[in-house]
Amino acid sequence: MGGTMDGTKQRRRGDTRQRIQDVALELFAEQGYEKTSLREIAERLEVTKAALYYHFKTKEEILVSIFEDLNRPVEELVEWARQQPRTLETKQEIIRRYSEALLAAAPLFRFMQENQATVRELRIGEMFKTRMLGLRDILLDPDAELVDQVRCVSALFTLHAGMHVMQDVEGDPEDKRRAVLEVAIDLVTQAHRGARDS
Structure with a gap:
């Protein structure tokens, strides 16, 4: 019986953590990171500030936890990609999987785009840069011409x-996502072929 209760407590604690993350990201998007206080997050959640402190002591802790949770698929992708041969098929699959990871983490990446100055000052800026460099290094061929390196990063x-x-472009969101993915895969394909031809 103790195991079930522990599992239930853990699940409830996880749900609260998730609710805090969701509400915080919503408030950060609405009014900006700097203008959002822990008190406002607690009020929106209808909990005391002490209850919020049980999970997170600062806004940055909340943001870092969101980044780590939503970016876990990117970390897993980097680890998987490092084990694969540097083939065109692998690079195309990396781009496909990264597109899916971005879609799953869309609210966070929108926040990061709209709050670039804040993100640069916080720990997540450096964490994000490190992960992007990891992906870039996997996609790049070491001896690639500069134009092909630019294609991979692009x-x-x-x-x-x-x-x-693409949010401002008319059309079905899934069609737009597929079009963007097609262009990204085309860039990696050109870069890979260019590296093989040189």
């Missing part, structure tokens, strides 16, 4: 830009 940024720029 493929990643195409996926990021597509999340934001």
Whole structure:
């Protein structure tokens, strides 16, 4: 019986943590990170500040936890990709999987895009940069021409830009996502072929 109760307590604690993250990200998006206080997050959640402190002591702790949770698929992708041969098929699969990870973490990446100055000052800025460099290094061929290196990096940024720029373009969201993905895969394909031809 003790095991079930422990499991229930753990699940409830996890649900509260998730609710805090969701509400905090919602408030950060609505009014900006700097203008959002822990008190406002607690009020929106209808909990005391002490209850919020049980899970997170600062806004940055909340943001870092959101980043770590939503970015876990990217970490797993980097680890998987490091084990794979540097083939065109692997690079295309990396781009596909990264596109899916971005979609799952869309609210966080929107926040990061709209709050770039804040993100640079916080720990998540450096964490994000490190993960992006990891993906870049996996996609790049060591001896690639500069133009092909630019294509690989541009493929990643195409996926990021597509999340934001394409919101203002008419059309079905899934069609737009597929179009952005197609362009990113095309860039990696060109870069890979260019590296093989040189």
